[in-house]
Amino acid sequence: MNKREAILDAALKLFTESGVRATSTKSIATEANTSEALIFKHYGTKDHLLETIIKKAYQSAALETNLYLKGLSAGEYVSSMIELPILLTNSNPDFWRMQYKIMALNPISSRYHENFMRPCQLRLIECFKDLGYSAPELEAELLLIHIDGVWKYFAAHQPDVAKRKALVSAMRQKYKL
Secondary structure, X not given: OOHHHHHHHHHHHHHHHHOOOOOOHHHHHHHHOOOHHHHHHHHOOHHHHXXXXXXXXXHHHHHHHHHHHOOOOHHHHHHHHHHHHHHHHHHOHHHHHHHHHHOOOOHHHHHHHHHHHHHHHHHXXXXXXXXXXXXXXXXXXXXXXXXXXXXXHHHHHXXXXXXXHHHHHHHHHHOOO
């Protein structure tokens, strides 16, 4: 692992454990076994370091999500979207725990999340139209509210696999999927 990656990994770990504000660049440097000067050289500021972590994680999540959702029928897409919180929180648990903690107060974090979810909303509207729902825009919005709450619940409480699957199964039953 190179120093840039070590800094990103250390920052993510400490931001998740202690929060962004409570984490100093000195503590990140210590965790990454490097100097503060190198952090500033590569990332400029702690805010830019945080944005780099967020950007990288959402790029990875977008690639994973696109592969997961590609080529699905309307019903399969809705069903897979219901399961998306499991996929995301399993693939990068530290990031989603950090994101859960900071998103409400961090405009950069919120902006990346909104941009990540926007294409899903448009596709869900199409899916609910195809499935014959009378208010597809509202159905898409309700499902996205549900998904948003579920990933936050998974990130905050880290329920076991059985509970995660049971929650997804219950939601699929509501949509008769």
